[in-house]
Amino acid sequence: MKITFPHAGNMYVPIKVLLETIGICYVMPPLCNKRTLEYGSTHSPEFICLPFKIILGDFIHGIQNGADTVLFCGGLGQCRLGYYGDLQTEILKSVGHNVKFICIDLTFMTVKEIVEKIKPLTEGKSLGKIIKAIACAIWTVFRVDKLYRLASYTRCREVVKGYTDNTMKEFHTRVQNAKGYKAIIKEINRAMRTLKTLKIDKKAKPLKVAIVGEFYVALEPSANLDVEKKLGNMGVEVHNTLSVSHWIMEHFIKRNLPVKSKNTPHEAGKEYMRTDDIGGHGLETVGNAVLCGRSGYDGIIHLYPFTCMPEIIAQCTFNEIQNKYGIPIITLILDEMSGEAGYMTRVEAFIDILERKRETSKPVMDKKCGMNV
Amino acid sequence: MLTSVATASKVVYNKGCCISENLPVIGLPKGLFYYEHSILWESFFKILGFPVITSEDTNKEILDNGIIHCSNETCLPVKVFHGHVYSLKDKTDYIFIPRYTSIDKNEYTCPKFCGLPDMALLNLKNKIKVLEVKLHIDKDTGLTFESLKEIARILGVNYQDTIEAFQTAIELFHEKKQEISRVNCYNQVRDLKKRAVSVLGHPYVIYDSYLSMKLIKKLKEKDIDVYTPLNLDHKTKRHNAYPYQGKAFWEVGFENLGSAFTYAQDKNMNGIIYLSPFACGVDAFIIEFIERQFKDRYKVPFLKLTIDEHTGEAGFDTRVEAFLDMIG
Numbered sequence: 129m130k131i132t133f134p135h136a137g138n139m140y141v142p143i144k145v146l147l148e149t150i151g152i153c154y155v156m157p158p159l160c161n162k163r164t165l166e167y168g169s170t171h172s173p174e175f176i177c178l179p180f181k182i183i184l185g186d187f188i189h190g191i192q193n194g195a196d197t198v199l200f201c202g203g204l205g206q207c208r209l210g211y212y213g214d215l216q217t218e219i220l221k222s223v224g225h226n227v228k229f230i231c232i233d234l235t236f237m238t239v240k241e242i243v244e245k246i247k248p249l250t251e252g253k254s255l256g257k258i259i260k261a262i263a264c265a266i267w268t269v270f271r272v273d274k275l276y277r278l279a280s281y282t283r284c285r286e287v288v289k290g291y292t293d294n295t296m297k298e299f300h301t302r303v304q305n306a307k308g309y310k311a312i313i314k315e316i317n318r319a320m321r322t323l324k325t326l327k328i329d330k331k332a333k334p335l336k337v338a339i340v341g342e343f344y345v346a347l348e349p350s351a352n353l354d355v356e357k358k359l360g361n362m363g364v365e366v367h368n369t370l371s372v373s374h375w376i377m378e379h380f381i382k383r384n385l386p387v388k389s390k391n392t393p394h395e396a397g398k399e400y401m402r403t404d405d406i407g408g409h410g411l412e413t414v415g416n417a418v419l420c421g422r423s424g425y426d427g428i429i430h431l432y433p434f435t436c437m438p439e440i441i442a443q444c445t446f447n448e449i450q451n452k453y454g455i456p457i458i459t460l461i462l463d464e465m466s467g468e469a470g471y472m473t474r475v476e477a478f479i480d481i482l483e484r485k486r487e488t489s490k491p492v493m494d495k496k497c498g499m500n501v
Numbered sequence: 502m503l504t505s506v507a508t509a510s511k512v513v514y515n516k517g518c519c520i521s522e523n524l525p526v527i528g529l530p531k532g533l534f535y536y537e538h539s540i541l542w543e544s545f546f547k548i549l550g551f552p553v554i555t556s557e558d559t560n561k562e563i564l565d566n567g568i569i570h571c572s573n574e575t576c577l578p579v580k581v582f583h584g585h586v587y588s589l590k591d592k593t594d595y596i597f598i599p600r601y602t603s604i605d606k607n608e609y610t611c612p613k614f615c616g617l618p619d620m621a622l623l624n625l626k627n628k629i630k631v632l633e634v635k636l637h638i639d640k641d642t643g644l645t646f647e648s649l650k651e652i653a654r655i656l657g658v659n660y661q662d663t664i665e666a667f668q669t670a671i672e673l674f675h676e677k678k679q680e681i682s683r684v685n686c687y688n689q690v691r692d693l694k695k696r697a698v699s700v701l702g703h704p705y706v707i708y709d710s711y712l713s714m715k716l717i718k719k720l721k722e723k724d725i726d727v728y729t730p731l732n733l734d735h736k737t738k739r740h741n742a743y744p745y746q747g748k749a750f751w752e753v754g755f756e757n758l759g760s761a762f763t764y765a766q767d768k769n770m771n772g773i774i775y776l777s778p779f780a781c782g783v784d785a786f787i788i789e790f791i792e793r794q795f796k797d798r799y800k801v802p803f804l805k806l807t808i809d810e811h812t813g814e815a816g817f818d819t820r821v822e823a824f825l826d827m828i829g
């Protein structure tokens with residue numbers, strides 16, 4: 129049995145740790161590949177959301193390279209993500225791939241649920257080992273996200289342009305070749321060390337921009353035209369409010385803890401949405417926008433895939449948020465045809481506005497940004 | 502049925518809960534939820550003793566106002582809904598917009614229904630006052646009662662009476678629903694002299710004569726028998742809703758998948774038309790399942806018609822004509 133899994137930003141690193149620690153054979157689809165999207169879109173319905181198409185492309189790649197099982201997530205609820213698996217199974221069947229789906233239910237994720245779901249893969253492996261692997265994977269999530277945050281800190285401040293990108297590129301190559309938890313953590317630490325020794329302009333006061341929106345496209349550079357990196361290289365500090373570690377904290381760790389705590393963006397989002405859930409990450413988007421508005425960011429970039437239902441709802445609140453908190457918001461809607469040039473011109477124009485705005489209202493910037501991830 | 506509304510509301514009146522002369526007027530927008538649940542909410546407010554005004558049938562003005570007040574990406578039915586809300590703005594004191602999340606066990610609604618009251622408030626710049634009832638049957642019916650309490654507070658009526666009114670309204674709704682399905686019950690196309698076509702899609706599209714360009718009426722005028730998801734009973738649809746039998750899915754998905762695969766099995770069904778609003782996230786899924794199954798398994802001719810605010814009636818009719826010619 130050989131499994132494959134879809135990409136979502138840096139998520140492959142912890143998944144690698146999980147599979148390698150248990151000792152499961154797998155195929156990893158290539159990172160950020162144009163072909164993936166082409167494969168995916170030719171077999172997908174036209175108006176399905178972009179993540180569906182890229183993820184399907186990942187599966188097809190994995191299957192063509194010998195995988196017979198797919199590791200994915202499912203769950204109920206309003207949004208399409210939970211139903212992805214059913215339609216993808218159907219599509220794969222029709223192009224002659226009979227694969228098994230293992231869907232981890234994200235709505236009620238617990239350690240027990242994961243152990244049970246991956247049981248077919250872990251025949252003969254001890255429970256202790258599996259639980260250890262899950263723990264290692266989760267720790268890796270936090271480490272990688274930390275590395276990403278460091279990179280977005282140095283990218284906009286580095287003295288010699290391109291160093292951060294090179295370090296990260298090298299990190300991705302090396303981590304793909306590294307095997308096992310120890311080796312992978314070593315690579316993460318190594319990249320961190322390199323970034324920490326980079327020469328940066330300590331006095332720089334870059335514009336601070338937050339990314340909010342749909343989880344997948346905010347994380348996956350091949351879906352969002354690598355906007356995070358591009359902004360960084362324009363000298364803008366980017367805070368991505370979406371991250372796997374944050375997600376795990378909210379949906380896995382907090383849920384498995386005996387004391388219930390509140391989801392901060394959700395609570396903030398209720399200023400405009402008087403409900404607990406509008407599907408997907410809609411409520412988080414609203415909440416994060418409010419939180420960023422309150423804590424001295426210069427602007428917000430809202431990313432979502434074309435036809436994404438929860439984000440269309442979230443978008444309704446932006447007029448109010450912009451007026452109330454005086455924070456400019458730009459919405460970028462992504463699909464497989466998003467022409468890069470057009471998008472970047474819009475982003476550049478947006479950054480210009482932010483710069484001009486800052487010049488006219490200087491003192492605001494001394495406030496420290498209070499957002500934590 | 503009407504008599505029971507009358508008696509029920511008289512009971513409430515006699516309890517003396519609505520004494521004021523100028524009662525607030527409640528507006529019901531004729532869009533989205535209205536097509537399935539109008540009876541429920543209309544009787545609910547009437548039993549409580551409040552005057553109810555329903556917006557007009559969709560027309561150009563309503564559509565145009567909806568377009569102005571929504572973002573471009575919003576789907577057509579939600580835009581139209583905003584137009585209805587807008588048209589009620591000056592005629593009513595409160596506009597009723599329910600918040601549906603799941604309307605049965607395992608049956609969810611499109612995310613846009615969960616955010617509808619907030620969306621309307623924000624898009625109309627808080628110029629309206631909204632009353633909402635939450636329905637999240639799959640998770641927690643307590644939410645519904647909480648929101649009923651809120652309504653009771655806002656309207657200044659007794660909470661117990663509100664609950665009673667709600668329960669009576671639900672009973673009426675079920676009675677009426679059974680009546681409709683008794684009258685329209687399909688089990689097989691029998692009249693072989695006439696052609697039979699089934700029209701599928703969201704109720705707020707196929708029964709809205711403006712959005713659907715009077716499709717059902719036009720078919721009937723051509724002496725064609727028309728079947729919709731309404732003609733099938735709940736159980737049959739759930740039973741045939743491949744591949745979601747027994748699983749969680751969208752309610753409208755169950756309705757349309759179930760109907761499509763039930764009608765497709767009928768040898769005397771001449772064709773199936775699916776009317777879908779442009780860029781509907783839910784239909785993208787449903788139609789894909791239908792098309793794939795039809796290709797592999799059933800021989801029935803299938804036409805998918807996509808509508809948006811620019812769809813012209815002439816072009817629409819031509820496509821329907823061509824389809825009818827093809828099925829003979």
Ligand code: SF4
Nearest residue numbers: 177207209408436437
């Ligand atoms: S949240 Fe948006 S992108 Fe994600 S499944 Fe739902 S519609 Fe698709």
Ligand code: SF4
Nearest residue numbers: 576611613781782783
């Ligand atoms: S189901 Fe489709 S048409 Fe209906 S509200 Fe949702 S996206 Fe719009």
